[in-house]
Amino acid sequence: MALIRLAWVSVALSALGTSSAHADAREAVRPAVEYFRGEFVQGFAWTGVGLASIGGGVVLVTRDDDLARGAAYPMLAVGAIQLIAGVVSFVSPPLRAARAVSAFREGRGEAVIAGERTRIRRVNRGFRVLEMTELALMFGGGATAGIAYVYDRPTLTGVGLGVAVEATAMFVLDWFAHRRAVRYQHALEQVEWR
Numbered sequence: 053m054a055l056i057r058l059a060w061v062s063v064a065l066s067a068l069g070t071s072s073a074h075a076d077a078r079e080a081v082r083p084a085v086e087y088f089r090g091e092f093v094q095g096f097a098w099t100g101v102g103l104a105s106i107g108g109g110v111v112l113v114t115r116d117d118d119l120a121r122g123a124a125y126p127m128l129a130v131g132a133i134q135l136i137a138g139v140v141s142f143v144s145p146p147l148r149a150a151r152a153v154s155a156f157r158e159g160r161g162e163a164v165i166a167g168e169r170t171r172i173r174r175v176n177r178g179f180r181v182l183e184m185t186e187l188a189l190m191f192g193g194g195a196t197a198g199i200a201y202v203y204d205r206p207t208l209t210g211v212g213l214g215v216a217v218e219a220t221a222m223f224v225l226d227w228f229a230h231r232r233a234v235r236y237q238h239a240l241e242q243v244e245w246r
Contacts, residue, residue, distance in 0.1 A: 105131025122210020
């Protein structure tokens with residue numbers, strides 16, 4: 053369904069035509085469609101990592117080992133978050149891209165660009181906070197695992213390791229998403245509406 057909507061967006065983009073009247077609209081909407089397409093594709097990564105985390109967590113929680121069970125808890129919790137992010141990435145971008153193209157076709161392009169500029173600035177600020185949080189969790193989880201290991205607390209060692217691994221996975225995925233959002237913001241700032 054989402055692939056069909058994404059294909060429709062591409063068709064709608066080309067439907068803006070080749071006339072000079074729609075040339076500005078076509079060029080202005082292109083960064084949005086490319087950004088939303090990238091978000092959609094990243095949904096596969098979020099879904100894959102989420103399923104792997106949940107699968108690994110299910111296997112570890114069934115072990116008769118405190119360290120394994122400790123690592124399973126953050127894997128299961130964060131895996132669910134990653135899976136939700138994957139689903140949102142499949143559903144939301146095609147809908148937003150379709151709305152943007154539709155608005156351009158109706159002559160409301162300037163409002164779309166202004167709204168997207170505001171939204172993507174907020175998104176990029178959020179990414180900076182998220183990345184700092186994930187870095188703190190990576191190091192905090194690692195430190196927790198190390199200290200817990202020294203004090204022979206295997207469950208807490210596992211929790212620390214699980215948090216560090218999951219925070220690292222989230223950081224990597226968010227890093228790519230943030231780079232794409234920065235490129236999108238830059239492209240939007242270059243758009244001159246006449």
